Amino acid sequence: MKIDVLTLFPAMFAGPLDESIIKRARQAGLLDLSVHNLRDYAHNRHKTVDDRPFGGGPGMLLKPEPIFEAVEKLARERTRVILLSPAGRTFNQAIARELALQDDLLLVVGHYEGFDERVREHLADDELSIGDYVLTNGALPAMVIIDAVTRLLPGALGDEQSACEESFSHGLLEYPQYTRPAEFRQWKVPEVLLSGNHAEIAAWRAQQAKARTWERRPDLL
Numbered sequence: 073m074k075i076d077v078l079t080l081f082p083a084m085f086a087g088p089l090d091e092s093i094i095k096r097a098r099q100a101g102l103l104d105l106s107v108h109n110l111r112d113y114a115h116n117r118h119k120t121v122d123d124r125p126f127g128g129g130p131g132m133l134l135k136p137e138p139i140f141e142a143v144e145k146l147a148r149e150r151t152r153v154i155l156l157s158p159a160g161r162t163f164n165q166a167i168a169r170e171l172a173l174q175d176d177l178l179l180v181v182g183h184y185e186g187f188d189e190r191v192r193e194h195l196a197d198d199e200l201s202i203g204d205y206v207l208t209n210g211a212l213p214a215m216v217i218i219d220a221v222t223r224l225l226p227g228a229l230g231d232e233q234s235a236c237e238e239s240f241s242h243g244l245l246e247y248p249q250y251t252r253p254a255e256f257r258q259w260k261v262p263e264v265l266l267s268g269n270h271a272e273i274a275a276w277r278a279q280q281a282k283a284r285t286w287e288r289r290p291d292l293l
């Protein structure tokens with residue numbers, strides 16, 4: 073999969089995407105990630121990418137010209153252009169699965185008060201929010217989406233089963249998990265998990281996943 077990111081702050085992407093599973097996916101050639109500086113597409117003397125909103129109001133907006141130029145240069149025929157915005161549809165595991173099937177994503181990261189509306193109307197294929205709160209810019213949301221999508225790419229996780237059994241994969245939260253020691257500060261691991269009976273363990277996990285979802289996230293059921 074190819075993911076391009078267009079941002080005013082490329083340096084924010086160093087670190088989180090250079091560690092662990094994402095790093096391995098990049099090294100294995102499963103993810104080809106390129107981060108581009110929006111300012112490289114501003115042509116006036118001060119490399120201006122923002123301006124005041126017509127009609128007044130606080131803050132600055134990202135101007136359309138540099139974004140259109142960058143996207144038109146970077147996007148290929150099948151690229152899905154996604155704006156990060158609190159007004160987008162809320163990102164979730166189903167959308168991560170949908171994106172993981174694409175070959176080519178271009179994430180356009182907002183800053184200041186956001187984008188000139190024409191970017192939304194005439195350039196974006198999709199608009200995603202990572203939740204009902206406002207962040208300083210879209211770099212963290214872009215990294216959240218890249219992370220969630222990359223771990224779904226075939227071969228990205230060591231054990232393919234782990235992505236199938238995680239929270240949200242069957243519309244349920246994950247069941248409780250334990251590791252050694254079997255007893256810690258007098259708290260014991262449930263007997264069934266030590267039984268070696270795979271059918272009973274599977275039944276217990278299914279029941280626990282349902283109960284936990286019912287208790288914490290009934291909206292998922």
Ligand SMILES: C[S@@+](CC[C@H](N)C(=O)[O-])C[C@H]1O[C@@H](n2cnc3c(N)ncnc32)[C@H](O)[C@@H]1O
Binds near residue numbers: 206208
């Ligand atoms: C300060 S925010 C702009 C908020 C905008 N004025 C509004 O009220 O919707 C700047 C940028 O951060 C990003 N951003 C902030 N919160 C976000 C969220 N919850 N999900 C996705 N992107 C977000 C977007 O790219 C946005 O353009």
